[in-house]
Amino acid sequence: MIYTLTLNPAVDLELQIDQFQFNSVARAKNSRMDCGGKGFNVSRMLRNVNIESTAMGFIGGYNGQRLQTELTSLGIKTNFTEISGETRTNVSIVAHGEQRHIKVNETGPEISSVELANLITAIKQNLKAGDWWVLGGSLPSGVDSTIYAELITLIENAGAFAVLDSSGEALRLGCLAKPTLAKPNLDEAKELLGLSDEGLDDADLWCKALAKQGPKNLVVSLGEEGALYVSGQAFKKISSPEIIEANPIGAGDSMVAGIVWRLSLGETLQKALPYGLACGAATASRPGTELGSLEQVTELVHSIKI
Ligand SMILES: Nc1ncnc2c1ncn2[C@@H]1O[C@H](COP(=O)(O)OP(=O)(O)OP(=O)(O)O)[C@@H](O)[C@H]1O
Ligand SMILES: [Mg+2]
Numbered sequence: 001m002i003y004t005l006t007l008n009p010a011v012d013l014e015l016q017i018d019q020f021q022f023n024s025v026a027r028a029k030n031s032r033m034d035c036g037g038k039g040f041n042v043s044r045m046l047r048n049v050n051i052e053s054t055a056m057g058f059i060g061g062y063n064g065q066r067l068q069t070e071l072t073s074l075g076i077k078t079n080f081t082e083i084s085g086e087t088r089t090n091v092s093i094v095a096h097g098e099q100r101h102i103k104v105n106e107t108g109p110e111i112s113s114v115e116l117a118n119l120i121t122a123i124k125q126n127l128k129a130g131d132w133w134v135l136g137g138s139l140p141s142g143v144d145s146t147i148y149a150e151l152i153t154l155i156e157n158a159g160a161f162a163v164l165d166s167s168g169e170a171l172r173l174g175c176l177a178k179p180t181l182a183k184p185n186l187d188e189a190k191e192l193l194g195l196s197d198e199g200l201d202d203a204d205l206w207c208k209a210l211a212k213q214g215p216k217n218l219v220v221s222l223g224e225e226g227a228l229y230v231s232g233q234a235f236k237k238i239s240s241p242e243i244i245e246a247n248p249i250g251a252g253d254s255m256v257a258g259i260v261w262r263l264s265l266g267e268t269l270q271k272a273l274p275y276g277l278a279c280g281a282a283t284a285s286r287p288g289t290e291l292g293s294l295e296q297v298t299e300l301v302h303s304i305k306i
Pocket of ligand 1: 226227240254
């Protein structure tokens with residue numbers, strides 16, 4: 001089984017208008033609701049390639065129920081920890097005519113120590129050797145930045161595999177706990193190493209320095225440029241397939257889904273990586289919050305060479 005953990009989920013609401021006009025009422029021509037969170041994106045991408053996963057994390061109130069209902073209707077299993085607060089809403093207003101948008105994210109509810117303990121208990125109850133756990137995204141208030149490190153230690157000690165996709169302090173501390181795989185993008189990797197753009201010339205060196213910070217395997221995604229990976233002494237650059245980019249948001253989460261999909265079937269990282277790149281590229285080619293399809297991934301994966 002693949003588990004995805006989303007600690008700070010959101011109902012993502014997008015309203016589409018013609019143009020921005022302040023101090024007046026705009027009419028939305030269209031609106032759509034999505035399940036916001038890196039773990040949910042990973043579960044949705046896995047669903048698109050016909051792989052089962054269980055989404056875990058905190059949900060609360062009416063918004064929490066909406067997320068649960070939506071994920072269930074997509075065919076994704078859930079095992080959420082209920083909290084007393086209300087799951088946040090993130091609102092985007094997109095003016096297509098002007099190619100501009102505004103996004104406002106709620107901070108979200110504070111997680112109590114009892115709620116956090118309940119989540120950790122739920123995770124412990126599901127731990128089984130050989131399973132895969134994707135830990136992704138930002139942390140809600142009330143949850144310390146050591147949480148991913150704590151969970152990675154639990155998961156890896158149980159003989160399961162942890163995959164980390166986060167940023168800042170949660171990523172740094174999580175890496176120290178030696179997850180099976182970490183997948184920062186270039187900005188997250190730079191922040192982790194304190195590198196400036198000038199320090200990026202020798203990718204072999206800085207990637208290996210990054211790998212020394214703990215993760216057993218490391219993939220740094222570079223958007224349309226592809227990805228770098230370090231596994232033991234091996235260092236490789238892989239180019240992404242060419243696509244016409246529509247919206248790259250969520251490409252990283254799709255990449256994680258693609259890699260974990262193949263690793264969970266027992267393939268090596270080297271064999272799994274092209275599926276990660278193909279899933280990322282497929283999603284980047286789709287508009288809005290749509291993710292790539294199995295047909296696209298199957299077509300793209302053959303054009304990737306390591
Ligand atoms: N324009 C593109 N063309 C081809 N492939 C792309 C493009 N954008 C993204 N990808 C693929 O998706 C992978 C992940 O993209 P990226 O590095 O942008 O992730 P990210 O910044 O973590 O994204 P997010 O966190 O929004 O999901 C890349 O390594 C690449 O394989
Ligand atoms: Mg990312």
